[in-house]
């Protein structure tokens with residue numbers, strides 16, 4: 001006779017067979033109860049979710065509008081992808097900074113990775129593996145030893161920009177574009193640009209242009225949210241888009257390989273100018289002359305160039321717009337600016353964000369992604385949720401920045417020193433938590449040196465139209481490409497005095513005198 005009676009055995013059998021069913025029922029109830037604790041958001045449709053609630057461009061405006069109904073946290077779902085929008089500085093900081101250990105991944109960017117050939121760029125990666133080494137490479141090559149060298153070049157390029165604007169003020173937009181390219185080119189590769197149409201800059205322009213076109217093409221692309229579609233060839237979804245993606249793919253490839261190979265040859269000949277690439281090659285050189293981590297060096301320097309040039313250009317153009325917005329109002333910092341004491345650039349970062357600068361495709365900043373489930377203020381946020389920080393809304397918080405549309409440097413500085421008790425706009429201009437921009441020191445210095453130089457030489461005013469009235473610039477940025485830019489605009493650059501011009505010219509000659517005459521020996 002067994003140890004258990006037949007009745008007990010039957011009961012045990014019943015329990016054993018029911019247990020999984022009970023367990024799954026319990027789990028689904030738990031999950032359902034958790035789901036009911038999701039943050040609020042607009043009710044979507046089955047399967048497609050909020051697909052049609054989001055505009056094709058300017059999503060930050062829609063997020064800000066929803067804030068009135070749903071508050072600081074908004075939960076959306078688009079074709080199965082969960083999205084959490086952080087609509088205030090507090091929620092952005094809580095989720096992306098304080099909980100950075102769980103919020104530092106990126107959502108997959110399947111089109112950029114597969115069709116546009118950007119799988120090597122860390123901004124598309126999860127926060128794991130080699131990304132730490134690559135971010136470290138950027139930090140190590142922008143250090144206290146290399147920074148003074150880079151700053152000399154920034155200074156030279158800013159003075160050069162002022163001289164060129166003096167000669168042909170109507171070309172100022174093109175000249176700013178050129179100047180940011182040449183500055184970052186110097187820093188990344190040590191390449192000096194002399195000719196108007198430099199081959200290296202041409203390469204970079206091709207890359208930037210093709211990336212913008214590809215970004216436009218991926219705008220509403222279904223494969224963005226259904227990654228398996230990128231297993232098919234892009235052309236079956238449209239020839240025009242496929243062409244844009246392919247051009248992007250090829251130009252990225254050129255940018256990764258050609259400048260790097262050139263610098264490598266220069267290092268072998270001991271002729272390389274100081275740069276991120278030279279520094280990284282030297283640091284990774286093996287005793288037999290081979291270079292360790294070569295793929296990382298060439299990819300991270302190409303990414304630094306790509307990440308830096310466009311946004312810095314946008315920032316400087318926004319600064320000019322800001323000067324026009326400031327117009328007749330008095331601001332002590334503008335008049336006879338003291339280069340090292342006044343710090344209007346923090347105002348630019350905030351104002352730029354209020355204008356909806358978008359870094360990353362049509363989101364107010366690059367999105368992050370949750371690695372694991374998260375609990376926040378009683379809400380449940382599932383693993384894999386894409387977190388979108390609405391920096392646009394953060395910069396417009398009226399409790400911190402009254403009349404946020406106004407460009408008012410006096411919020412941050414009395415014209416002599418920077419206030420210490422301010423909310424630092426750089427905290428939201430350069431991203432968040434563990435994914436914060438590793439190149440911010442470079443951009444910060446470039447922007448600062450350029451602003452100071454321009455304000456020293458010029459009074460920047462609204463252009464006067466044929467009717468004798470000032471031409472009002474459009475302050476709304478053109479959105480929806482990788483980085484948003486001011487729409488083309490006109491303005492007047494009025495030199496402050498003959499003495500200011502003389503000082504500009506003598507300073508230009510004295511900063512890095514060798515950089516003005518030596519032609520570039522290498523072509524790519």
Ligand code: HEM
Nearest residue numbers: 122123304307308311312366430431432435437439442443
């Ligand atoms: C004014 C100029 C710049 C602005 C406003 C800017 C802003 C940003 C922002 C908002 C992010 C996303 C951060 C996040 O995910 O939370 C980012 C990422 C990045 N930036 Fe910048 N950036 C600028 C210039 C530069 C420069 C000059 C470099 C290189 C030297 C650079 C390299 C990068 C890289 C490599 C990433 C990807 C980091 C990652 O995904 O881990 N950026 N930047």
